[in-house]
Amino acid sequence: MRLGFVGTGAITRAIVTGLTHAKAPFEHIYLSPRNTDVAAGLAELDSRVSVCPTNQDVLDSSDVVCLAVVPQIAVDVFKELRFVARHHVISFLAGVSISDLKQMVGPDSAIIRAIPLPAVAARKGSTAICPPDEIASLLFSHVGTSVEVSDEGKFDALFAVTATMASFYAVMETQAVWLEKQGVDYESGRAYLAAYYDGLSYEATTGKEPFSALVQSSMTTGGINEQLHKELSSTGTYSNYSAALDNVLKRIKGS
Template sequence: MRLGFIGTGVITKAIVTGLIRSSWSFDRIFLSPRNAATAAELAALDPRVQTCASNQEVLDSSDVVCIAVVPQIVADVLRELHFEARHHVISFVPGTPVEELNRLLRPARKLARAVPLPAVADGKGCTAIYPPDEVARSLFSALGKAVEVESEHQFDALHAVTATMASFYAVLEAQASWLTQQGLPYKSARAFLSGYSVGLAHETTRTGQSFPQMIDYLMTPGGLNEQVHAELSSRGAYGHYANALDRVLARIQGRT
């Protein structure tokens, strides 16, 4: 398989790095020249990775084409390109629905949207895919886990949830800051919380329990976990997530 990338930013770098490290079979990877430094860095990792002189050369050389540009320029970039019916396209562009992409990509007939995250570089994490697509599923299953959904609204909702990455780290920083107030060096607080978080995340992958079941399992009646959970719940801390995500989803879907 010959895989091409239009756009050579953080996500392209993560995917190509992950593919090189994985057992997923590909013949060549072709990169657009937009970010020359990143393209050169990736090309140096594996002789099968090549930087092209133009985006059109990426298309002409590839069977599967990944679109990895920002939404502000996607229409302009795609209108300049000549796709063929043989092209299988995977778009990473947020907020650009399948219907609009199909108009821009004609006569290409195969299209899927995906939301890969930087952890794919290490074969970790999960990538949302819509519509279900065999090529995208195979690619991202090799880079962690792939979750296919049946509607674009569901896909947009999963995309919205990825907006919690910064707030996830902010919660850890709040705990680290509290630990430093108790006299711990920040480096020690960070190391502890990093390992602690990895352990909690790992538990979600080794059990089929729902999150409420996991919450109940960890809360001894009258215990410390129950105390913190009850206090945060009574203050509506968790409810703020749904409100924030509603606004993110509206933005993704162009309703604001």
């Protein structure tokens, strides 16, 4: 696989770092010259990674082309480039549909949308792919879990739940500050919570039962988990969370 990246930002850095650390069987990775320091640092990771003089050189050298620029400049960047039928295009552009991408890069190339997240650098986390695609699935299976969906409505829903990162850490911060008020210094509380949540994620990632089953198995009748869960349920915390996701999805869909 000859893999090229147009755009060299945080997501490109995470993917290339993950692929090189995983010793993935790619032939070569070609990087955009944009963001010189990041590109140069990635080229030092592996002899199979190099920086091209121009974005067109990235395309000319690659079979699989990852689009990793911000959506606001996509039209200006892509109109200067010549995509050809052999290019297997994987787009990371948030909110840009496959039909819009075909307008930008041409109808001849295969076009896939994907949502890689920063954790792929450590070969963790998940990447949503639409539509199902053997090449994209293989690529992202080296750096975490790849999840394929058949239409962009489902893809947009998976994209919407990535809006929960800040709120996830906000819950952890709330707990750390609460512990601090109980006399536990912040650093100790943070260390405890980070490992605690890592343990909870282990339960989720090593099994296949519904999360609702994990909810039930975490509670004993009259216990403290049941107490907190019931209080949050009764005050509408979970339903408010769901409503907030509905609003995110409306924004993604432009409605």
